[in-house]
Amino acid sequence: MAGQGKISARQKMINLMYLVFIAIMAMTVAPEVLSAFGLMEEKFEKANEVTTDMNAKLLANLKTKGKENPKEFAAAGVKAEQVSIASDKFYRFIEEQKKDIIRMGGYEVDEVTGRLPFEKMKKGDKLDEKWFTGDRLTKEGDKVINAIKQYKKEIKDILGVDQFYNKFIENFEKKFDISEVKDSEGVTKQWLDYHFKGFPSIASYTKLTAIQNDVKVTQADLNNLFLGNAAVEATSLDKYKAIVLADKSAFFAGEKFQGRVVIGKYANVPPTALEVNGKKYDVSKVIDSTGAARLDFNVGNVGEHTIEGKFTFLENGKELEIPIIDANYVVVPKPNSATISADKMNVVYRGVSNPMTISFAGVPDNKVKASASGLSGSNGKYVMKPQSGREVTINVTGTLDDGSPVRDSKLFRIKDLPKPLGSFNGQQGNAKLPRNNVEIGKISADFGDDFDFKLPLNVVSFTMKVPGKPSVNCTGNRLNSSAKSALRSARRGDLVQFINIKAKAQGSSIRIKTVTPVVIELAN
Incomplete structure (x- = not known):
């Protein structure tokens, strides 16, 4: 050393x-x-x-x-x-x-x-x-x-x-x-x-x-x-927040946004009085935990409106009034078009329950009705189960406060379920496993992580192919005696193929495409 x-x-x-x-x-x-x-x-x-x-x-x-x-x-x-x-x-x-x-x-x-x-x-x-x-x-x-x-x-x-x-x-x-x-x-x-x-x-x-x-x-x-x-x-400014003060609380399409951004803090100090547009509020009921006051009043007619009032606080034994300034809002006309969107994607899949949200902007959900082949539900939440055809149209009707109706519709494409992915003992595509694991293992199928719907599948049959041996058809999801016998004759490094995999959906009669094959290389 x-x-x-x-x-x-x-x-x-x-x-x-x-x-x-x-x-x-x-x-x-x-x-x-x-x-x-x-x-x-x-x-x-x-x-x-x-x-x-x-x-x-x-x-x-x-x-x-x-x-x-x-x-x-x-x-x-x-x-x-x-x-x-x-x-x-x-x-x-x-x-x-x-x-x-x-x-x-x-x-x-x-x-x-x-x-x-x-x-x-x-x-x-x-x-x-x-x-x-x-x-x-x-x-x-x-x-x-x-x-x-x-x-x-x-x-x-x-x-x-x-x-x-x-x-x-x-x-x-x-x-x-x-x-x-x-x-x-x-x-x-x-x-x-x-x-x-x-x-x-x-x-x-x-x-x-x-x-x-x-x-x-x-x-x-x-x-x-x-x-x-x-x-x-x-x-430090860490306790402050950036607060946007818009010149008005609603803008029409085509307008430019106008307003200011200021730095401020919410004062968690209870006021002694609050008055807005001439109405006095009970501060014990409208002030939340952050010190903010929640207002509740009718917005009035279409057009721009100003909010005026004041907060009153007690400071050093004296009343301090803080006026409400730069506060306004705009009342816009009621809508006349519906909003229809699929919660998962822009298309609907055949054979599964496609959740959908359907509403009319500005119309309560209980006053909106939607109809289409395979559609069910209410109050904004619906389920679409398309069966035949390649397209489906959803029609929507809303009822305004004055009783007049507004209508809209939208076309959705219907797609078949994708091809399921085959796996052997959880291994997809190509894998390498010991012979004993293959002999006692099982074939399974699912639609993969990219498919947003849960539709459990059961493998009902498949074909196993060992090099140099005739193909063996198996029922269910495991090897039968003939398949095991063929497997024992295989050599290390041989590629055992599982093809023609058939599956069915649990609780559904919808047709499932042939499952993708799986190839296993024998490790011993």
Whole structure:
């Protein structure tokens, strides 16, 4: 090992045995475990990118506030800048350790996916040689520990003795605790030894990325503390909403929208009185949980109308009146055309229940009637079950408040059900299965995820074809004795075909098209 110096022959033998043991461990680590570490590393890396961006914005916010309000935020901005410098320095140091793992292991990033070769990053002996010598740390190992200690010291020096940061420092110490650790056998080990010695390189790489994540989170926590919860609440626009104030609440076709967008907040303060268009409201009944008042009055004749009134609040023992301004609405004529739409698609399918919503704009659903061959339902909700033909026309009649009728109609295309997809033991199209799985498996069929209707299908018959053998017809959805006999004569790698698959819909006599075939390659 590097940095051994003058050691006894016995110690050299122990070190050699340790290297052999680590090599054996690396060879036996499952690829799935290595991939899991890799995926965890990627998640930490993405989190670090997000937190880095957030820290930059928080720091910029502090600088802006420092210029606007030096008394409140200038000192905090300086501290945040110092924390950023210390954190970036330590972050880069950890990044260099990660690069050494890649360099020493000879690993390369995949040019297509941009990923490290997780499943190849088994051995950790190179990092062990760099950081450990026997039971002690090498100079490089000491650098790691000293870097952590230095980062902790710099952060605490920046915060000073201000009691406001006591809780943060307590959590900070726990997050970067490098004291000795007892393993599962009760043996006391150095922190670096316990967490990195003997681990696969991808595990150590991931742990280093996790430390970087702790650095980024530490910086974010401090930036938020420097901003101060009360200050953020008072100065941030986060609690405000963008409110659109239209010049009128209805526009005719062809008109240009006119209005304004303002920033404001809903005042969750109960008023003492509310008056609109000369009518006084009981505030205990019309004010909701957000402080908004719900109005209820007749809109009047066709044309533009103005809403006038005032809110009255009690402030410092005096009544404060807030007038309602820039409030108007437009009453438009009643509609004379229907809205007919299929809930699922623009066509209707034969043999299934097609849900539909049918209404007349401005006409209550209970005063709208729809009729067509295969159509049933009422109050806006209908079901279409087309049977024959290629098209169906839906006629709609609405009754206005004055008793006069309005009518409309729409033509829909009728389509047959699509070709079902065959599957064997859940495998569609081409699959590879062991012979025993094929022998006891079953054929099934469905319309696939792209078909929005639920219509369960039962396979009633199919034909199995084994290379070099006559086709075997089977009833039901499983292999019969003849099919099993033919299957046993097949060889590994043979393609067993399931064709001419017939299915029926449960509870329906609708004709179902022949199911798509399935081809199974025998794995043994």
